[in-house]
Amino acid sequence: MRQARRSEEILQVELIEWLDTSEIAMDRARHGHSVAILYGELMRNRLFDFADLVRKIVARGSKVSKGVDMNRREYARIIPLGESSGSLQVARSAALYGMSEQLSQEEDDEMELRIKLVQALPELFPGANSSSDLPVKGDHY
Numbered sequence: 437m438r439q440a441r442r443s444e445e446i447l448q449v450e451l452i453e454w455l456d457t458s459e460i461a462m463d464r465a466r467h468g469h470s471v472a473i474l475y476g477e478l479m480r481n482r483l484f485d486f487a488d489l490v491r492k493i494v495a496r497g498s499k500v501s502k503g504v505d506m507n508r509r510e511y512a513r514i515i516p517l518g519e520s521s522g523s524l525q526v527a528r529s530a531a532l533y534g535m536s537e538q539l540s541q542e543e544d545d546e547m548e549l550r551i552k553l554v555q556a557l558p559e560l561f562p563g564a565n566s567s568s569d570l571p572v573k574g575d576h577y
Contacts, residue, residue: 448488451478455489455511464510476516486515487524493531 455461461471478484493508513532517525553560 447483448485451475451484452489452492452508455508461511462507464507468510468514472511472514472516475511476518479515480518486512486517487527489515490524490527490531494527 455471455475460467464471475484475486479486489508489512493512509532512528517528
């Protein structure tokens with residue numbers, strides 16, 4: 437069992453290193469789509485751990501914007517996640533775009549729902565009897 441785990445770890449390292457060093461993977465204009473499909477299939481067959489790639493991107497930080505790190509980010513953006521968990525999709529978004537934009541969008545969506553709720557069910561919100569009492573999109577509680 438331990439040997440199998442070690443083999444899986446070696447495979448992960450090699451697959452990420454291949455993304456970083458392979459001429460094929462570095463030529464995203466010609467081969468990016470094919471490489472993304474390949475890694476998507478590897479994920480589907482549980483041979484590649486996308487979360488490991490995301491962790492490596494996060495560990496490098498957001499200040500990197502060229503070369504190997506840019507290649508990793510681009511593949512993290514285009515590799516299909518298939519039926520992956522929502523948490524993996526959130527992790528990918530956070531690694532690529534940061535959390536603040538995502539939180540702001542979630543807060544705006546939540547505020548929009550609150551406004552619709554108050555308008556649809558005014559009897560539940562007796563203090564909000566005029567449009568000036570409604571929450572304003574962009575206000576965060």
